[in-house]
Amino acid sequence: MIHTRKSLWRGAIAVAAVAGFVTSAAAQMELKIMAPAAPGGGWDQTARSMQQALTQSGIAKSAQVVNVPGAGGSVGIAQFVNSGKGDGNQLMVMGYVMVGALLTNKSPVTLDQTTPIARLTAEYEALVVPADSPIKNAKDLAAAVKADPAKVTWAGGSAGGVDHIAAALFAKEVGADPTKINYIPFSGGGEALAAILGGKVTVGISGYGEFESQIKAGKLRLIGLTSATKLPNIDGQSLKDQGINLEIANWRAVVAPPGITAEQKKALVDAMDKLNKSKEWTEILKAKGWDDAYLSGDAFAKFLAEDQVRTKEVLMSVGLVKS
Amino acid sequence: MDAFISLANGLTIAIQPMNLLFALVGVLLGTAVGVLPGIGPALTVALLLPITFKLDPGGSIIMFAGIYYGGMYGGSTTAILINTPGESASMATALEGNKMAKAGRGGPALATSAIGSFVAGTIATIGLTFLAPFLVELAIQFGPEDYFALMCVAFVTVSATFGDSPVRGLTSLFIGLALGLVGIDILTGQSRLAYGVPELFDGIEVTTLAVGLFAVGEALYVASRRHIHEEKLEPVRGSLWMTKQDWKRSWKPWLRGTALGFPIGALPAGGAEIPTFLSYSTEKKLTKHPEEFGHGAIEGVAGPEAANNASAAGTLVPLLTLGLPTSATAAMMLAGFQQYGLNPGPLLFAERPDLVWGLIASLFIANAMLLVLNLPLVGLWVRLLAIPQPWLYAGILVFATMGTIAANPSPVELMMLSAFGVLGFLMRRFDYPIAPVVVGLILGPIAESQLRRALSISLGDPMVLVQSPFSAILLLIALVALILPFFLKGMGRFKAAED
Amino acid sequence: MTRRIDVAGLVIAFILLAIAGAIWWDMSSLSISSVYGVGPKAMPMIVAVGLAILALGNAVMAFRGELPARDSLDWKPIVLILGGLAALIALIRFGGGFIFATSILFAATSTAFGRRAIITDLVIGFVIGVVVYLLFSKLLTLSLPVGPLERLI
Structure with missing residues (x-):
């Protein structure tokens, strides 16, 4: 609704x-x-x-x-x-x-x-996949996006928002066509999260806070953060540390x-x-x-x-x- | 049977005198603010969030539970009495409920809605207690294609609100669909039919449309016909309370409404409106008194009201088990949890069982409180209708605009309210049904965005719509519901020819 | 009784057709499409075509004179109520405040329903406005539009 x-x-x-x-x-x-x-x-x-x-x-x-x-x-x-x-x-x-x-x-x-x-x-953006996803880290995701950007579906917030921009920049950074990403905007945080948990999409992108409790419960896997380096209070690598030059913050x-x-x-x-x-x-x-x-x-x-x-x-x- | 023990523990928390007081305050505030059109439970919780900051987490969350249920209840009182749905989920209640009130049966209408809400709320809260973990696993498997299929079922059943002319009914529905196009297209971020007016970017408010069409439109219509048709309202004709007959006609709709409301409410994008429509049309199909529908059939109040409240409990399923806020109120409650550094989610049951079970237990208590508070008030409420007509309608208009002003004090919003009032007047004058417009506004955008999401994920392959078991079943239901009436009619004719 | 062409019905059909046209025109100006699946133009197309067909259906009904009978219409109360709403909007837009706006709307509506005690009704509306304003601002801390009077409270 x-x-x-x-x-x-x-x-x-x-x-x-x-x-x-x-x-x-x-x-x-x-x-x-x-x-x-x-x-x-x-x-x-x-x-x-x-x-x-x-x-x-x-x-x-x-x-x-x-x-x-x-x-x-x-x-x-x-x-x-x-x-x-x-x-x-x-x-x-x-x-x-x-x-x-x-x-x-x-x-x-x-x-x-x-x-x-x-x-x-x-707040930094977090990229997450369902716990049973074959994608283990940002490099796997990069390879998948590069192979066929259409097959990697992204769930995030409204079109043109920070989530969408980050997804497009990710594609651009790994050498795929950013206009070809398959980004699915959802209007409420809950709906996007449900789609990710249900495995309806490949990867979810949003502020870290949206995913925190799911990551801690082991239902979602954090594969990358858009911060410059690892953040002290979050257990997960930044994209930059994994060789993907993407840094963006929702200030x-x-x-x-x-x-x-x-x-x-x-x-x-x-x-x-x-x-x-x-x-x-x-x-x-x-x-x-x-x-x-x-x-x-x-x-x-x-x-x-x-x-x-x-x-x-x-x-x-x-x-x-x-x- | 862990749930039983935990629930018992929760009850001991919830019946502490202070917590009972919080629940009572919550229920009263929720009802008081819930009667205002445009101000739903979400806004009430938002308003009270800073105040409750000083309370302990348990107390404030218990108060939220009271506000939530109270707000759901308040919306239907105005829908029945003055045809002004306090929130979009009360629209189906207004359809038959207000007709009942005008026929002097406001008492039974309010009673069936109060008792139905209690029954549905209680059953659904029991469902929340015992089925939540199981239900939520199913709910997150519900993908965009399944939502689209659910919308198809809803669209097919809309015809129950059409009246006697399909052309006029469809015209109303398409006006609603056209209104639903207004605003930013969620999938591409472009504005449609907004003509650069920023207030239109977020689309047309369902409550603005519903209050304009129902309340303002009716005031205009009644005023324009006063010289030939003096409307006489009798607050009570027959019994103030539900008769034996009323009980007999209400209990099944309560249960059916609950069965529709709870699971759909538990879906992350299910919401409260769709189960109320589905319940309304189900009752219209199943009733033994089809001639009363459109003139005040008690089933048409009992079912949607139960569905409305059951879905409110359903919404808490994904919130408490997964931390998914699937309604504005749930989002506010999430913010309330976070205020205390609590993150609802898979771990909340394990980490703070006292809070979760205290909340669930206070839902039961809030429900019982609402019933105890509201039943004695029924007699008082219906007396409102005895106010002299000029003052009654003046009050309704003040009330309708007040809700809009408080929710969004923009002249554009008020102009829309007035314009929808004129539309409602014209539609009444030319005998177009009103409800399909609102249904179109609600269903159109959801159906569109979910279909497009599904097709985007499948890269344009339409087979995705029938590959999921949920959607296949739902589409089949829609198809049967669409064809069956024609088939039955054909059979009838065949039989008639044989005789 | 002979069936005659219903002019009002034809006007309705024409308005529906005009809305269909407006939707179509607006749709054709959308420049960004979805990369995969269905774009933002599909739904407006469906709605526009549907409305155009329904315009035709309504026109046929009008030609056949199949519209339900209508009673005569008293325009005065409608003008009064809409005038009350317009005054409310204007007062809120230009900072007249909630209480005056409510008071005028109440009196206008009540007059439209046949009462002839404008002063009394203005006072009643005023009292309602004050009570509601106090309830909202003091109890719920919700800001209603403020005018000169509200500043005094």
Whole structure:
């Protein structure tokens, strides 16, 4: 019931924040954080975790989360850019998925219209196969994809999303035609996972967290991660360590509306700096299993600009975006 | 018999006074919010997640169980009383339930829905207790081709909602299918018929369509005919409670609804809507009172309501055994589990049996609580219908828009609601059946995406559709259901000619 | 009784045909196809063709005058209710807030159903709006559209 399921998810919710301790001038900040997605998803969880950490640590006096779901964030960003202009107390959570979604949706509003503030977290993609699959590692998969990309079916998230991009890059990296991969998008995490567990597809690709409990239970085999090297808390090799030059992270970040002053921008960046160093935030990262990928201010702006160009190239090379 | 012992342990956890209180709060909140169209159990859980963060894991998960069942229940109350399905799974209930309410039989309709929900919820929770590990193995074997075959069965049975003209019924269905095309094509990421409106990218909300067609459309229609046809509502005609006859006509649909709802709900992409439609058409086929269908047949309320609640328990099968969230509410509950660092999945039963069995036990308790709370309220609910007509309909419209505003305060969404209201009005005026539109919107996109997934995996070979045993059987059922009526009609004619 | 051509029925048939055309036109502009199996164009094609055939069926019914009899229609209440909805949308779009919007919709609908006590009904709608707003924002922490009045609460 995937299509109607999202209907239940829709919602614009603001949770009145628990008033934090007033400790400094910046603590007067009353933030409004937009999660351009329905409650429950990754962006929403990021926004609500920020809300919790910001108010509990006293970095902001209050923080309110507003959900504006729709089309990979396209609806949210349009509203954010139009109604938030010049407001130094607003933030929007976004991530790599939005970069791709804005391109595939041909959104009239782009990320260039926002003011980048900071990248917060990252999650790496995991490639998994059913436990009884003949594919034992990434090299086996590479050989299979190279032999006939049509016969290797991939289950992952929405078309043009990070899962799809990673699958296409994998094919490209191992010398197969990335436009010929047999990628099957599923809309809910559960449905894709069921297809992988049931052996309906060859390989599954998604954020590591989606598969964690199945891997630990021995129902799925982890054959590769898209991190640069082996991760300390995960028992599995990266693709790079197996000789496949693919590195991609599903990062999440916050941006501010257009037209804010330099002081307002600095205040927001400072607040994020403090958030990143706070004990509360560190604890949340640990509890949720998110990797700290902190990058703020101009460095993040540069990264965002580069990633947009790179993503567009990838999407065009796999035929998901034309021109 | 391990399950028995574990369940007994779970019960001792669930009946601790604090946990009972959590279950009660959950049930009350779930029912209260569930009556709002557009705000289902998922959103309620999402709203309460930050609040429950401070509770211990056991308490908050027990509260979620209460919210879940309460929310499922609340949706049907409004469907019956004011023809406003609180969620898409309550649509089938509205079809006959509201007709019953208008005929002064709102009491029995609410009662059969409450008792049916209890019966179905209890049986399905027992199923969850004892069959979960076995059922889930079957469920994950259900591939895209099998879902497509299941959709074929559902499509064939839609004709039960058609009324007397096949052309008009099909017209309604195709309008629904056309609406189902709107939005981003999940398999290629391109938008269809959205004309660049971002609000349309995610497709048309089933609740917006259903509330627009049912509630707003009806308000317009009744208002436009007031000068010639004054509608008189009698809240109670005959008995407020179910008569012996009502019981006799309800118990089989309850069981059949449960039998449809639980297994389909356990399927990772099964959902709650399809079993309710299947149950509705099954009851219409099997009833001894076919003439009452469309005018308030109690079987048409008893069956779908049972199916609805049984599927809610079914959804927990993949969630608890595999960690697969197969509905929005399940996804929210998963987020709730994760909040405490728990990962539902194959290991959860082994690692935290106290939690899992405490949850299952509180499902039983939540179910019983709902029955105890709701039966006495039936009398109160039906009195709502005694409100003077101008205020009743004004209230219905406020209520219908409020649900949409709270769920998504976008002017575009409200415009769609109004437009669907006008559509519903026109369809009533020209005597087109309403339900097939909603059915088309729900089934069309699933049938399309599952068929395309199946054919993509098979590299375009259509034989895949009949190679799986599930799909072969389901397609056969669909075929039989399609041909049998014609065949029987032919036989009838043959016999008539012989006489 | 002689059967006459039903003009409204013909209009319906024409609208169905127009929708079929719109779907077909939209379908033909899809540029990306699936690599394997069936592409995104198949379903729109089926729906468009189906609607076109049904348009024909509806037209035949209209020519034969087979549409069910219709009662006379009172347009005033329809205009009132739709006006109420339009006012609601406008108020929410331009920041009038939830309470005023609800109050107007309530009064408009109630008037459409024959009541002639607009002031009383506005007050009732207002009270409902305030109660619901308080319930939602304070109890459920759900944000309803805010206008000048809601800011005061």
